[in-house]
Amino acid sequence: MPTSNELAEDRTDLAQDRTDWAEDRTILANERTFAGWMRTGLASAGVGLGFQAIFGKFEPTWLAKIGATIFILIGVVIFYIAYIKACDLQRRMDSHAAEPMSHSNFRLISMLFIAGSLMLNVILWLL
DSSP, rough: OOOOHHHHHHHHHHHHHHHHHHHHHHHHHHHHHHHHHHHHHHHHHHHHHHHHHHHHHHSSSSHHHHHHHHHHHHHHHHHHHHHHHHHHHHHHHOSSSOOOHHHHHHHHHHHHHHHHHHHHHHHHHOO
16 A cells, blocks of 8 residues: 555656646647737738738729738738747747747748738739
């Protein structure tokens, strides 16, 4: 029969395992949240593109382009904030069984979305 000391150690080990799993779940939830913010930023850039497509014939044309630019820049801000927040949380967490995405991957994905959105904006102004 286990002693009370052994039972206390077993409970401590189980509690530590639950804490480790919770941290791993939080890391994975952070990555899903990052992906959700990327989708939201992409939707904002898409609204900007749609804005230009619908109101592109509007006179003066620069007004439609400003409206489109606002939505595209909102998307850029969302991409940047998502990167900052994802890296911040990941820095504070310790992974155990989960394999977290690296900070450089968060940065690469965000910077590609930002570059694409800014290029879209430049193209809209050149049309």
